[in-house]
Amino acid sequence: xxxxxxxxxxxxxxxxxxxxxxxxxxxxxxxxxxxxxxxxxxxxxxxxxxxxxxxxxxxxxxxxxxxxxxxxxxxxxxxxxxxxxxxxxxxxxxxxxxxxxxxxxxxxxxxxxxxxxxxxxxxxxxxxxxxxxxxxxxxxxxxxxxxxxxxxxxxxxxxxxxxxxxxxxxxxxxxxxxxxxxxxxxxxxxxxxxxxxxxxxxxxxx
Ligand SMILES: [Zn+2]
Ligand SMILES: [Zn+2]
Numbered sequence: 001x002x003x004x005x006x007x008x009x010x011x012x013x014x015x016x017x018x019x020x021x022x023x024x025x026x027x028x029x030x031x032x033x034x035x036x037x038x039x040x041x042x043x044x045x046x047x048x049x050x051x052x053x054x055x056x057x058x059x060x061x062x063x064x065x066x067x068x069x070x071x072x073x074x075x076x077x078x079x080x081x082x083x084x085x086x087x088x089x090x091x092x093x094x095x096x097x098x099x100x101x102x103x104x105x106x107x108x109x110x111x112x113x114x115x116x117x118x119x120x121x122x123x124x125x126x127x128x129x130x131x132x133x134x135x136x137x138x139x140x141x142x143x144x145x146x147x148x149x150x151x152x153x154x155x156x157x158x159x160x161x162x163x164x165x166x167x168x169x170x171x172x173x174x175x176x177x178x179x180x181x182x183x184x185x186x187x188x189x190x191x192x193x194x195x196x197x198x199x200x201x202x203x204x205x206x
Pocket of ligand 1 (some may be wrong): 024029082105
């Protein structure tokens with residue numbers, strides 16, 4: 001299971017996860033673990049430092065840029081720009097020949113080429129389709145890349161398919177047909193196949 005937001009508090013146990021891997025310490029990604037977890041939890045050092053309010057006993061460290069095997073699946077954490085207070089990573093994930101990238105909250109990926117090389121599916125940040133969502137904090141930039149920008153990354157790095165998840169109000173409250181047309185147009189321009197994720201979605205990778 002990747003991330004465990006506050007809306008999963010008291011509920012995620014029913015999924016019986018073998019392990020949980022965290023991208024960052026924001027409430028919508030980690031605060032479902034406030035009462036602990038019945039399984040090992042894996043996260044980068046910066047996430048453990050910023051995740052104070054959770055009583056997790058079985059903590060495991062993921063070193064950034066180091067492939068780490070968890071339950072037979074290889075996770076490589078790549079730092080992404082997103083928040084100063086809750087530094088985030090995206091994961092390059094592989095099992096057998098299947099390889100995908102998961103980055104639910106990101107403004108940019110520091111080493112994008114390394115993150116996306118040979119990736120079959122990019123699973124990215126649905127905070128905003130085309131409206132800018134960038135703020136300045138001191139010298140740092142925080143926020144979210146638009147879907148348009150992320151599909152541009154996919155095109156540049158040769159990733160054929162993108163799935164948009166963790167959607168913001170623009171997508172959640174938007175008209176589905178209109179959104180599909182908008183997303184389709186952006187994706188077609190970049191030669192990428194794109195779709196918006198839905199609850200319970202399953203994906204089979206060749
Ligand atoms: Zn976040
Ligand atoms: Zn988030």
